[in-house]
Amino acid sequence: MTGDHQALALLLFSGFVAVTLGITTWVSRRRHGSAEEFYAGGRLFTPMENGFAIAGDYMSAASFLGISGLIALYGYDGLLYGVGFLVAWLVVLFLVAELVRNCGRFTLADVVAARMSERPVRIATGTSSVVVSVFYLVAQMVGAGSLVALLLGRTGGAARVWAVIGVGALMVIYVSLGGMRATTWIQIVKAVLLLSGTVVLTVLVLLRFHGDVDRLLLTAAERSGQGRAFLAPGLKYGGDWTARLDFISLGLALVLGTAGLPHILSRFYTVPTARAARRSVVWSIGLIGSFYLMTIVLGFGAAALVGPQTVRASNAAGNTAVPLLALDLGGGAGSTGGTVLFAVVAAVAFATILAVVAGITLASSASVAHDLYASLRRSRGTGPRGEVAVARWAAVGVGVVAIALGLLARDLNVAFLVGLAFAVAASANLPVLLYSLFWRGLTTRGAVWAVYGGLLPAIGLVVLSPVVSGSPDSLFPGVDFQYFPLENPGVVSIPLGFLAGWLGTVTSDEVADEAKYAETEVRSLTGAGAA
């Protein structure tokens, strides 16, 4: 990468940082310091604004760079990711968004704890929310490091470390000073930037082939050297049966995990009503779906115009396919158009990472302050204002942990880490959420068991998986305590979460409180007494 690219990309990115810091200062000047303001941005965003913000929260760099990169390298198999990420939104729309908006105030634990003995349930769901957020954050930090290394043309070294630290510091500033209102506006700006960039590239790819998608696909297949096999599944996940089962496991985690992601759930509290929450999800499904459709075009476009060999030579995981495609579409290396497009894509990818980490940091600081701190210190009587102060500091703490882990885990694959976060969310958060919304008989023990019964197996199986030990690519290649063959634990741990919740309920002496369930059901469907 030449100096021109770097200078222009850094300039554009600095522009984005300046705008977002401006938003943060502007927002924080008018703040009142209430919990409503910090966690939920005053609940007065419109469905369209929130729809863009949800899309901004969800379309991470893993999607923009990762999925199109996978398609460029393996053809059809990359498309499977995009389908899973999109279909997951139907679970959110049908079963979660409106009901959660109606019964909760700030976090997932609010919904569950309303029916149960509050303390144990709040501690359990708060813990699992923080764990999910940290996994997701680490993935984004690793992505930021790789992107910088790519831009500056060196792998490893000081640039990467400083990128991770810089991203961490910025996200802490956004969140602790600006709260939900600043974070939401940053997501909106980022979503608009990312979608515009993707639209421009897609149009350029289609123009190059005169709108002939068939020829685009055939050229990609030919250039890949795989022929027609490039356009069918099997190149990446078609190995032995373990690899295939692993992919099914990932597919389950993707489709069920979204509804358990704390930073997605907390977005529904930024709109005034359940109806607005539903309309924001409809907006976001439209935006996210169009985005994934365009990444498919970009992926095959990169395969056809740049070629899988060139992509692989630049980055083995395919993460550079889109920047390389932009360079080619602009007129090739050395041309002005190529330089500008490349810089724009790089800056958009940075902005994406920055916005996503801000959203997750806010959600996890809410879990720490509103769920964990508030339950552990309830006896001392902390007011909501004290809680917001704790949340601001929690954002700093989460930022430090994420920076440290991001530096430690920098050699792990980004898409894999995201898949893991989804698996933990689907195993630990989704069962307890669905049970408490729809199951009359759920007891406190059942709720707590559902959380830990999904969380512990999910993490335990990852520790025992080939990711951590026992293969040359694992985290500790020297030792071997690999007893579980799959990389993604979802296919085992998600059913275990549901099973544990049921088991805990049927074995407990407590009888579920009918009146409490009536309250949850009536409130969730009508919005009576909603915050």
Add this chain to the structure above:
Amino acid sequence: MPARDMAYEDPWYDALATGWGGLDGTGVPATTVPPARGGPGVTRTRDVYVEVQRSQAFQEMRGRYRRFVVPGTAAFLVWYVGYVVAATTAPGLMARPVAGAVNVGMVAGLGQFLTTFLLTWAYARHARLRRDRAALDLRWDTQELARGAQGGAS
């Protein structure tokens, strides 16, 4: 697929008065005031919710919600899991050509996008036409009852 049954032209009042898809067409308007209103037994806020939960208007609305989301969720989960399993276990089937460069796998993948958009539209429409008004009325009634209960208890 539930989307097929959504052929209503007119919206709002008609739609509220008849059941969705003819399955729950009892003709009872969902806007019925909960029978508990002003009843003598309501003294505590927690009883208000039990009362509302047992009211016909609420059960009707809950039924409409469940009759849409349960089959809808089952349908898209089966369709999605079937797609993932087919893509991993039967690549030969997915590679069968349809037209030009497009094969069965491409059609199925784009089909997933299409059904997601369609179900989103169908759900939003169903909620707007069959639930929103009833929910608003019930919300109002519940809050009124709760206020009355709090007043009575003090």
